[in-house]
Amino acid sequence: MTDEKLLDSIRQSAENIPIPDGIAPQAMEENLKKAKKQSFSSIYKIAGAAAAVLCLVIGIWAGTTLSRSGQSDSAGTAGNDGMNIASFATQSPAPDAAESPRPTETPGPAVTPGPALPSGNAIRLAGFSPQDSYEALYDTLSEISIAKNVDSSWDDDPQIYDGDNVSGGSQGTDYSATNVQTAGVEEGDLVKTNGAQICVLRSDSDGTTIKVIDAASMELISTISVTRDPNVQVMDEMYLDDTSLTVFATGFVTDLIRYTDDACDVQADSYTAAYVYNISDPSNITLEGQVGQSGSYMDSRKNGDNVYLFTDNHVMVPSVRDLYEQYIPSVNGTYLPADHIYIPDRGSTMNYLQVTSFNVKDPANIIDSKAIFSGADIFYVSSDHIYIANYGDIHDSQSAESSSGGIRYLAENSDSSREQAENSGNSQDQASTMQHGDFRTQIVSIAYENGSLAPQAAGTVDGYLNNSFSMDAFNGYLRLVTTRKDNTAEPMVGNAAASRSNCLYILDADMNLTGAVEDLAPGETIRSARFLGDVGCFVTYRNIDPLFSVDLSDPYNPVVLGQLQLTGFSEYLHFYKEDRLLGIGMETDPDTGRTLGVKLSMFDISDPANVTELHRYVIDHDTWGNFQNHRAILADPEKNLIGFAGKRNYENYEDVEEGSATSGYRLFTYDDTEGFRLLLDYNLEAENDTHSYYDYTYYDMTPIDNARGLYIGDTFYVSSDVQLTGFDMKNGFAQKGYVKY
Amino acid sequence: MGTGTNPKEFARLYEDVYRDMYRFALYTLGHPQDAEDAVSEAVMDAYAGFDRLRQKTSFRPWIFRILSVKCRRRLKQYTQKTVPLPDEMPDEGSMEEGVQVRHAFSRLTDQERLIISMHLFGGYTSQETGKILRMNPNTVRSKESRALDKMRKWLEK
Structure with a gap:
């Protein structure tokens, strides 16, 4: 018997088996009608299960691209019934949880002079010289600026850097923290929680404010705004712990500098302020102290109670030596001692990076501050x-001096570098x-x-x-x-x-x-990298994506162990559980390079010489995800949650125009058997009352840049530009409530 | 829930596939009660998600996909023994071959039964089956081929 005939006979054998009445169309219609009439919670469950199918549909949808689609927990599965997907079309708001806020407004910044920094113990930095005196500093800078033929007009625009915000990994407490690169070293972000409050830094037509929300009750407790100070342009990012809230803000002051009776300059000088608030009593937030330094905010870190602030500033050497404020870095009104200022022996730049450290419990007394004349990317x-x-035309001590001048050292961010x-x-x-x-x-x-x-x-x-x-x-x-x-x-x-x-x-x-x-x-170019101890993994990409793994155990002899070729590329790598590496990025067509959708990959790295891709999940209608900013990604192996915001194209999603983009926050979980499973697919744009409020069809900017997901205990929260929404993780991610900003 | 699942439309589409759905589930799982439950659950899920199905012409592979998920879940819950198909039909001459074929089929492994069911009752190509089960389509074809070889040996005894 040929295979064909055998298959036929199998089919035949089935023909005469009677079909149970219970599943005949008539009976099914009855069942479905009955299901609809049940109580709300039951319907929810069915809807939940159906929404679980949604991702299955999405998986099939684009036809040929494979999605390892999420699978619903069948009703009969013992135990875990808490992980169904919330139906994303229904936005059934809880009773209005937003009380009228009791705003706490802060006074404008007044730079409080702190004690002078100790000098006399200059530290040698190879290739850079700490300055002997302000005279020496002035002379050196003057020489450099003349040699560079620097245009002496001031920059019109202060260099304002977009704060990245991340809350990472669990800290032994059951709430999520910003996703950070180094465990224990916190990074600033727009949305923070300490398990009790959720603070959201946001901008709207009124300026920049911080909303302090009580997580359990979803009530707005306080609003902090720094708008009283006309000089403050924007709040960048913040840190939150149990007792303090630290916010960085960049602004610029304009001064009129009169040289002679007829000649004066308008000078705009950027400065950065760090405001430290005491939030032990969230309904009565007070300003504990502040730190101010010239330059604009670039980045920061927090380790324990100590905050490290990085700013960038540009110097214009004045014609008069004693106009110190124009070229000597300062903090809290005090100039840095000359030997805290480092100028490179070779090469030249008028930009300096200033690093200042302070303790949130005593911010006015800064601990240390150093300035280095160098770009910083x-x-x-x-x-x-x-x-x-710092990427640019760098001279090391051995290389001949470059004959060209005027090379910019400072790129605005790593992307542009x-x-x-x-x-x-x-x-x-x-x-x-x-x-x-x-x-x-x-x-x-x-x-x-x-x-x-x-x-x-x-x-x-x-x-x-x-x-x-x-x-x-x-x-x-x-x-x-x-x-x-x-x-x-x-x-x-x-x-x-x-x-x-x-x-x-x-x-x-x-x-x-x-x-x-x-x-x-x-x-190819590197698209993502991650190191863990002796192993490093990185992804390069042109049209296909090799994932390299490297053995770094001998610093004198690194060895590339293996290469895994894949379609698409990962933008972000995260070591997930033992021997697992998570990659988040995009799937592409290997022949055309066309982007096919957002892709999640889980790699088995137990044998780094032989890395395999265990599971892959492609959201094939997604056009983009916010993966450049690692702080916007939730990757929590302990709680087993992976979340991020993405932008998708729906062809017939309700009122949205054909082919236009909508944005959503997605939450996944992972296990080795089932792969990635979609837990929540939350439509960020359904929050808006009118479609024209954000016209996303015409702009690349969608509300995903500021969207963050976080959890406290069994509640999951999504913060968007508009509101904070809570979901019950134990009840199929049903919406628990929301607070509009 | 979706804003507008048209029950009549759904029923009409279901009418075309429900028999094959049951056969698929029955042949894959080997238990008529389980098969009925699996189909029931798949229909519930499909009904609730129906309004998001963009092209109604893809109803069949779509609902079979849901059903195959339900079946695979159940397969995992079974122990690895092969379950004999219940022999409901009387042992008549004209039915002889059918009974024997069903019996031989029941002796296949879970995966082999699933693959053949997806082919025969789901109407999937080896490409599509490969994607759903995350196997190389060649692997799908060779597994099917080996399964049929086994059956042939048993039937020719």
Whole structure:
């Protein structure tokens, strides 16, 4: 019997089996009608189960792209019935939980002069010199500015940096924290919780405010605004612990500088303020203290009670030496001692990075502050070191001085430094085209402990860093992966990526190179990286995505262990559970490179030489996810939650126009058997009362940038631009309530 | 729930597939009661999600996908023994072959039964089955082929 005939006979054998009456169409109609009439909770369960199918539908939907679709817990499965998906079309609000807020307004900033910083114990930073005196500082800066022929008009726009906000991993308490790179080193974010309150930093037409919400009751307790100070432009990000709330704000002051009777300058000087509030009694929030320094906010970290603030400032050397305020870094009205100011021995820049540390319990008395004349693109902070990376035309002590001048050191963020690097191949500027080979990344390391800052070393490597996750410190060694232009390749206009290759470098505590692997994945660029102890994984991409794993146990001899080729690419990697690596990114068509949707991958890295992809989940109608900002991602292996906001295209979603984008917050869980399972698919735009309020069809900006997900105990919260919504994790993510901002 | 599941439309589409759905479940699971439950559950889920089904022409593979999930869940709950199909039909000459075939089929492994059911009753190609079960389509074909070989041996005895 041939296979065909055998199959036929199997089919035949089934033909005459009677179909039970219970599932005949007539009977099913009755069942379905009955189901509808049951109590609300039962309907919810069915709807929940149906919504669980929704992701199944989505999975099939785009036809050929495989989704490892989520599977619903069948009603008969013992135990876990708490993880159904909330029906995303229904927004049944709980009774209005928002009481009239009792706003607490803060007075404007007054920079309180603090005690002078101790000087006399200057620390040597290789390649940089601490200054002997303000005179020396002035002289050196003057020489540099003349040599650079710097345009002496002030910048019109202060450099305002978008604060990244992250709350990460569990801390042994049952609420989520910002997703951070280094465990124990907190990073600032827009949404924070301490298990009792949820604070949301947001901007609207009234300015920037912080909403303090009691999590359990979903009531707005207080609103903090700093709008009284006309100089404050924007609040950047914040930290929250049990007793204090620290907020950073950037503003600029304009001064009229009169040189002579007829000549004066209007000078706009950016400054950054840190306001520390006491929130022990959330209904009565008081300002505990503040720290102010010149420059605009770049980034910050919090380790224990100590906050480390990074600002960038630009100096214009005045014609008169004693106009100190124009070129000497200061904090809280006090100038930094000269030997706390470092100028590179070679190379030149008018920008400086200032690092200031203070304790939230006593903010007015800052602990330390140092300024380094260097650009700063990317910050990576380990438990005991601050690493600052700067991409540009860097001179190390051995290389000949570059003949070109006027190279910008400071890119606005790592993305644009990457763009700068990638576009450098297309540059029309002859000089910079020829400088490609000199574009390198300089790393400055600063040891920190209990607020004290000790600049340690500076080193250089080839290429540029994708983001802070491309660096990692372990056992005194710094590991980095960079993408660089291949100097031997012909510069190809319009195809900059073709001449790229990627390198892994290991530096010791003095920033000397101990080991390297170069020319990895030629023609591709690094899209994500993550290190854990002796293992490093990184993803490069052009049209397919190799996931590399590297053995870093010997800093003098790193070894690439394996490569896994996949379609699409991961933008963010997170070590999930034992031997598991989570990748979040995009799926692409290997032939055309066209993006097919958001992709979640779980890799088995138990054998780093043989990494396999265990599960993959593609949301094939999603066009984009907020993965550039790691702080906006929720990745919590202990609670087994993966959440992020994404933008999708629906073709016939209710009133939304064909092909237009909508945005949603998605929450997943994972296990090795079922793979990724969708727990919540929350439509952020359904919150708006009118569709025209946000016209997302025409803008790339959607409300996903500020969306955050977090949990406290068994309640999951999604914060959007509009409101905070609570979901009951034990009851199928049913909406528990919401607070409109 | 969705805003407008048209019950008449649903019923009409269901009418076309319900027999094959039951056969699929029965042949995969080997238990008529379980098969009926699986179909019931799949229909409930499908009904609730029906308004989100964009192209009604894809109803069949869509609802079979739901059903295969229900069946696979149940398979996991069973122990690995193969369950003999109940022999409901009388042992008549004309039915002889059918009974024997069903019996041979029941001796296949869970996965083999699932693969063949997806092919025969679900109407899936090996590509589609491969995607749903996360197997290479070649693997699907070779598993099916080996399963049929086994059955052939048993039937030719």
